[in-house]
Amino acid sequence: AQSVTQLGSHVSVSEGALVLLRCNYSSSVPPYLFWYVQYPNQGLQLLLKYTSAATLVKGINGFEAEFKKSETSFHLTKPSAHMSDAAEYFCAAKMDSNYQLIWGAGTKLIIKP
Amino acid sequence: DAMVIQNPRYQVTQFGKPVTLSCSQTLNHNVMYWYQQKSSQAPKLLFHYYDKDFNNEADTPDNFQSRRPNTSFCFLDIRSPGLGDAAMYLCATSRDHGGETEAFFGQGTRLTVV
Secondary structure: OOEEEEEOOEEEEEOOOOEEEEEEEEOOOOOEEEEEEEOOOOOEEEEEEEOOOOOEEEOHHHOEEEEEHHHOEEEEEEOOOOHHHOEEEEEEEEOOOOOOOEEOOOEEEEEEO | OOOEEEEOOEEEEOOOOOEEEEEEEOOOOOEEEEEEEOOOOOOEEEEEEEOOEEEEOOOOOOOEEEEOOOOOEEEEEEOOOOHHHOEEEEEEEEOOOOOOOOOEEOOOEEEEEO
Protein backbone atom coordinates (compact mmCIF):
# COMPACT_ATOMS: atom_id res chain seq x y z
CA ALA A 1 0.00 0.00 0.00
CA GLN A 2 1.17 3.52 -0.68
CA SER A 3 2.08 5.63 2.30
CA VAL A 4 3.98 8.77 3.24
CA THR A 5 6.01 9.06 6.42
CA GLN A 6 7.23 12.30 7.91
CA LEU A 7 9.85 11.76 10.55
CA GLY A 8 9.32 14.05 13.52
CA SER A 9 5.97 15.60 14.43
CA HIS A 10 7.88 18.66 15.68
CA VAL A 11 11.19 20.07 14.50
CA SER A 12 12.83 22.98 16.30
CA VAL A 13 15.64 25.03 14.79
CA SER A 14 17.26 28.35 15.61
CA GLU A 15 16.70 31.35 13.38
CA GLY A 16 19.38 31.30 10.69
CA ALA A 17 20.00 27.55 11.00
CA LEU A 18 19.43 24.89 8.38
CA VAL A 19 15.92 23.50 8.09
CA LEU A 20 15.55 19.81 7.24
CA LEU A 21 12.12 18.18 7.18
CA ARG A 22 12.06 14.51 6.26
CA CYS A 23 9.62 12.71 4.00
CA ASN A 24 9.74 9.11 2.85
CA TYR A 25 7.27 7.40 0.56
CA SER A 26 6.36 3.79 0.14
CA SER A 27 5.22 2.67 -3.29
CA SER A 28 6.52 0.31 -5.94
CA VAL A 29 6.54 3.08 -8.55
CA PRO A 30 7.90 6.54 -7.71
CA PRO A 31 4.92 8.84 -7.20
CA TYR A 32 4.52 12.53 -7.79
CA LEU A 33 5.46 14.30 -4.57
CA PHE A 34 4.36 17.57 -3.05
CA TRP A 35 5.26 19.72 -0.07
CA TYR A 36 2.57 22.00 1.34
CA VAL A 37 2.82 24.57 4.13
CA GLN A 38 -0.01 25.51 6.47
CA TYR A 39 0.07 28.56 8.72
CA PRO A 40 -2.25 28.63 11.77
CA ASN A 41 -5.91 28.81 10.79
CA GLN A 42 -5.06 28.97 7.10
CA GLY A 43 -5.39 26.69 4.12
CA LEU A 44 -2.52 24.80 2.54
CA GLN A 45 -0.10 26.43 0.13
CA LEU A 46 2.03 24.49 -2.32
CA LEU A 47 5.76 24.94 -1.67
CA LEU A 48 7.05 22.69 -4.46
CA LYS A 49 6.39 19.48 -6.34
CA TYR A 50 8.38 16.65 -7.91
CA THR A 51 7.23 15.57 -11.34
CA SER A 52 10.27 13.53 -12.52
CA ALA A 53 11.65 16.41 -14.63
CA ALA A 54 14.44 17.13 -12.15
CA THR A 55 15.46 15.50 -8.90
CA LEU A 56 16.31 18.81 -7.20
CA VAL A 57 13.25 20.98 -7.02
CA LYS A 58 13.24 24.62 -5.98
CA GLY A 59 10.13 26.09 -4.45
CA ILE A 60 8.86 29.28 -2.94
CA ASN A 61 10.22 31.05 0.14
CA GLY A 62 13.74 29.65 -0.39
CA PHE A 63 12.77 26.00 0.11
CA GLU A 64 14.02 23.14 -2.02
CA ALA A 65 13.68 19.36 -1.98
CA GLU A 66 15.66 16.53 -3.48
CA PHE A 67 14.07 13.34 -4.78
CA LYS A 68 16.19 10.26 -4.05
CA LYS A 69 14.74 7.12 -5.54
CA SER A 70 17.26 4.83 -3.84
CA GLU A 71 16.21 6.18 -0.46
CA THR A 72 12.52 6.68 -1.38
CA SER A 73 12.86 10.15 0.08
CA PHE A 74 11.88 13.72 -0.72
CA HIS A 75 13.29 15.78 2.13
CA LEU A 76 12.61 19.52 2.33
CA THR A 77 15.44 21.93 3.14
CA LYS A 78 16.09 25.61 3.57
CA PRO A 79 19.60 26.94 4.23
CA SER A 80 18.62 29.60 6.74
CA ALA A 81 15.45 29.55 8.84
CA HIS A 82 13.40 32.67 9.31
CA MET A 83 10.83 33.33 12.02
CA SER A 84 8.15 33.49 9.31
CA ASP A 85 8.85 29.83 8.42
CA ALA A 86 7.13 28.67 11.61
CA ALA A 87 4.23 26.58 10.34
CA GLU A 88 3.10 23.00 9.72
CA TYR A 89 4.53 21.25 6.71
CA PHE A 90 2.86 18.36 4.92
CA CYS A 91 4.41 15.98 2.43
CA ALA A 92 1.99 14.27 0.04
CA ALA A 93 2.20 11.75 -2.78
CA LYS A 94 0.02 11.02 -5.77
CA MET A 95 0.14 8.20 -8.27
CA ASP A 96 -0.45 8.94 -11.93
CA SER A 97 -4.12 9.18 -12.92
CA ASN A 98 -5.20 8.90 -9.33
CA TYR A 99 -7.03 11.80 -7.71
CA GLN A 100 -6.06 10.78 -4.19
CA LEU A 101 -3.33 12.64 -2.35
CA ILE A 102 -1.66 10.39 0.22
CA TRP A 103 -0.68 12.65 3.10
CA GLY A 104 2.06 12.45 5.66
CA ALA A 105 1.11 13.25 9.25
CA GLY A 106 2.74 16.68 9.10
CA THR A 107 5.70 18.29 10.82
CA LYS A 108 5.37 21.41 12.90
CA LEU A 109 8.41 23.64 12.40
CA ILE A 110 9.34 25.77 15.41
CA ILE A 111 11.84 28.58 15.00
CA LYS A 112 13.78 29.68 18.08
CA PRO A 113 14.96 33.29 18.17
CA ASP B 1 -5.71 36.82 -8.83
CA ALA B 2 -7.21 33.44 -9.56
CA MET B 3 -8.07 31.74 -6.34
CA VAL B 4 -10.20 29.50 -4.19
CA ILE B 5 -12.46 31.35 -1.76
CA GLN B 6 -14.25 29.82 1.20
CA ASN B 7 -17.02 31.45 3.15
CA PRO B 8 -17.37 31.96 5.98
CA ARG B 9 -13.89 31.71 7.53
CA TYR B 10 -15.41 30.85 10.90
CA GLN B 11 -18.78 29.22 11.48
CA VAL B 12 -20.46 28.42 14.77
CA THR B 13 -23.46 26.12 14.65
CA GLN B 14 -25.64 24.39 17.18
CA PHE B 15 -25.58 20.67 17.73
CA GLY B 16 -27.94 19.09 15.21
CA LYS B 17 -28.63 22.30 13.26
CA PRO B 18 -27.90 21.97 9.52
CA VAL B 19 -25.04 24.09 8.23
CA THR B 20 -23.71 24.87 4.77
CA LEU B 21 -20.17 25.87 3.89
CA SER B 22 -19.39 27.39 0.53
CA CYS B 23 -16.46 27.42 -1.85
CA SER B 24 -15.93 29.29 -5.09
CA GLN B 25 -13.06 29.25 -7.56
CA THR B 26 -11.89 31.50 -10.35
CA LEU B 27 -9.35 28.97 -11.68
CA ASN B 28 -11.89 27.22 -13.92
CA HIS B 29 -10.65 23.87 -12.65
CA ASN B 30 -12.52 20.67 -13.38
CA VAL B 31 -12.07 19.10 -9.97
CA MET B 32 -13.25 20.40 -6.61
CA TYR B 33 -12.51 18.64 -3.33
CA TRP B 34 -13.75 18.90 0.25
CA TYR B 35 -11.40 17.93 3.06
CA GLN B 36 -11.92 17.73 6.80
CA GLN B 37 -8.91 18.56 8.95
CA LYS B 38 -8.87 18.07 12.71
CA SER B 39 -6.30 19.62 14.97
CA SER B 40 -2.69 18.58 14.25
CA GLN B 41 -3.80 16.03 11.63
CA ALA B 42 -3.46 15.74 7.90
CA PRO B 43 -6.48 16.66 5.76
CA LYS B 44 -8.96 13.84 5.18
CA LEU B 45 -10.76 13.73 1.84
CA LEU B 46 -14.54 13.65 2.18
CA PHE B 47 -15.56 13.74 -1.51
CA HIS B 48 -14.82 15.41 -4.78
CA TYR B 49 -16.42 16.40 -8.05
CA TYR B 50 -14.91 15.91 -11.47
CA ASP B 51 -17.09 18.29 -13.46
CA LYS B 52 -20.57 17.14 -12.45
CA ASP B 53 -19.52 13.64 -11.43
CA PHE B 54 -19.69 13.21 -7.67
CA ASN B 55 -17.27 10.84 -5.92
CA ASN B 56 -17.85 9.99 -2.28
CA GLU B 57 -15.06 8.48 -0.18
CA ALA B 58 -16.09 5.17 1.36
CA ASP B 59 -15.71 6.31 4.95
CA THR B 60 -17.43 9.69 4.61
CA PRO B 61 -20.43 9.76 6.97
CA ASP B 62 -23.90 10.11 5.43
CA ASN B 63 -24.27 13.28 7.48
CA PHE B 64 -22.05 15.04 4.92
CA GLN B 65 -23.38 15.98 1.50
CA SER B 66 -22.19 18.18 -1.29
CA ARG B 67 -23.56 20.14 -4.22
CA ARG B 68 -21.84 21.62 -7.23
CA PRO B 69 -24.38 23.74 -9.14
CA ASN B 70 -21.80 25.00 -11.63
CA THR B 71 -18.07 24.96 -12.34
CA SER B 72 -17.32 27.81 -9.96
CA PHE B 73 -19.21 26.85 -6.83
CA CYS B 74 -19.29 23.90 -4.48
CA PHE B 75 -21.12 23.51 -1.18
CA LEU B 76 -20.66 21.25 1.81
CA ASP B 77 -23.83 20.48 3.75
CA ILE B 78 -23.69 18.94 7.20
CA ARG B 79 -27.20 17.75 7.93
CA SER B 80 -26.96 17.24 11.70
CA PRO B 81 -23.63 18.42 13.05
CA GLY B 82 -22.28 16.61 16.07
CA LEU B 83 -19.52 17.69 18.41
CA GLY B 84 -17.15 15.39 16.52
CA ASP B 85 -17.69 17.38 13.32
CA ALA B 86 -15.91 20.41 14.72
CA ALA B 87 -12.92 20.85 12.44
CA MET B 88 -11.35 22.92 9.71
CA TYR B 89 -13.01 22.28 6.36
CA LEU B 90 -10.85 22.85 3.33
CA CYS B 91 -11.96 23.25 -0.23
CA ALA B 92 -9.44 22.57 -2.98
CA THR B 93 -9.40 22.50 -6.77
CA SER B 94 -7.22 20.93 -9.40
CA ARG B 95 -7.15 21.12 -13.17
CA ASP B 96 -7.69 17.39 -13.55
CA HIS B 97 -6.92 14.02 -11.97
CA GLY B 98 -3.42 13.81 -13.44
CA GLY B 99 -0.74 12.72 -11.03
CA GLU B 100 1.39 15.81 -11.34
CA THR B 101 -1.43 18.33 -11.11
CA GLU B 102 -1.39 20.04 -7.78
CA ALA B 103 -4.33 21.00 -5.63
CA PHE B 104 -5.04 24.64 -4.82
CA PHE B 105 -6.57 25.21 -1.40
CA GLY B 106 -8.87 27.83 0.00
CA GLN B 107 -8.30 29.47 3.36
CA GLY B 108 -10.61 27.03 5.08
CA THR B 109 -13.70 27.34 7.26
CA ARG B 110 -13.28 26.55 10.93
CA LEU B 111 -16.48 24.98 12.19
CA THR B 112 -17.38 25.05 15.87
CA VAL B 113 -20.34 23.01 17.15
CA VAL B 114 -21.93 24.16 20.40
